[in-house]
Amino acid sequence: MGCAVLRCSNVTAHTVNVMPPDCVPIEVRLCEEHDAAIRAGQPWFYDDDERAVLMRKDLVTSGMQLIAKFTTFGEDRGTAGRNSMALHGEYEDGTPFKLLLSTQSLTWLRSMFEKFPDIGAR
Numbered sequence: 001m002g003c004a005v006l007r008c009s010n011v012t013a014h015t016v017n018v019m020p021p022d023c024v025p026i027e028v029r030l031c032e033e034h035d036a037a038i039r040a041g042q043p044w045f046y047d048d049d050e051r052a053v054l055m056r057k058d059l060v061t062s063g064m065q066l067i068a069k070f071t072t073f074g075e076d077r078g079t080a081g082r083n084s085m086a087l088h089g090e091y092e093d094g095t096p097f098k099l100l101l102s103t104q105s106l107t108w109l110r111s112m113f114e115k116f117p118d119i120g121a122r
Contacts, residue, residue, distance in 0.1 A: 004028035005044075006052040018046035018053065020116070028053060043092065066092040 002009040010031035016038070017025040026046065030038070034055065038044055043066040044055045054062055070089040083103040090096055101109075 001029060003031040003034055004051075004053045005030065005034045005055055006047075006050060006058050008034060010034075065095075067097070068092045068094075071096075 001012060003012055008031060010033060012029035013032045014030045014035040015027050016030055016035065017027050019026050028046070030053070034053070037055065042055060043059060044053050045059060045062075045064055046052075047054050047062065054064070059065065068090050070087055072088045074086055085101050085106060087099045087101060088096065089099075
């Protein structure tokens with residue numbers, strides 16, 4: 001059985017739980033290279049559909065990119081109404097982005113941070 005990273009066929013050396021500590025564990029096998037990259041902080045995501053770990057270009061291809069920082073925010077001044085917030089920032093590769101979040105989206109995000117308060121500590 002090869003490494004769980006998509007398209008990697010290296011021999012596995014480590015078993016890793018890809019789920020948060022308070023969830024039912026899903027263990028995958030990783031090769032030395034990918035285990036070291038994850039431990040060094042490289043972004044990754046376990047894709048349930050692919051049953052694989054996505055890293056590097058596969059993360060971007062899947063439509064997922066790590067948001068490295070938010071630079072500005074403010075009330076929306078456009079046609080979306082006054083019940084939203086515009087967020088500006090950069091992806092990890094330095095590419096800028098803009099998000100327009102509704103009040104409903106912001107409320108949901110707040111509830112997720114309250115539900116998983118230690119998410120940033122991992």
